[in-house]
Amino acid sequence: MNEKENSGQNNNGAGYNSYAPNSYNGPVVVSNAIPEKSGGKAVGSLVCGIISVLGFWSFVTFFVSIVGIVLGIINIAQKNPQKGMAIAGIILSVLGLLLTVAFIFIYVVLIAAAM
Numbered sequence: 001m002n003e004k005e006n007s008g009q010n011n012n013g014a015g016y017n018s019y020a021p022n023s024y025n026g027p028v029v030v031s032n033a034i035p036e037k038s039g040g041k042a043v044g045s046l047v048c049g050i051i052s053v054l055g056f057w058s059f060v061t062f063f064v065s066i067v068g069i070v071l072g073i074i075n076i077a078q079k080n081p082q083k084g085m086a087i088a089g090i091i092l093s094v095l096g097l098l099l100t101v102a103f104i105f106i107y108v109v110l111i112a113a114a115m
Helices: 040-054 061-077 083-114
Strands: none
Touching: 040 061, 040 083, 061 083
């Protein structure tokens, strides 16, 4: 045996600790099978609340306000992370609902007074 074989070197001179090239690119990341809770309902509640406050003069916002309240309550009941946004959406939706009801009442009174 020659000295090269006894010294722990292979034919390319890199030593026994050298590895052949492979296709290993790094650790394999496995995604969580359970999706994270998102604040989609909280955002929806907030958007409905803003729309209902800004458009209280429209009769459609009556239904938008109810949708905003329901989405906010569902978000809080499911303990999603954006609780503050859901509360703000509920408050704005209730305010929009009250403004819409008051506007409808005033509108009906004015129509009745005009007759």
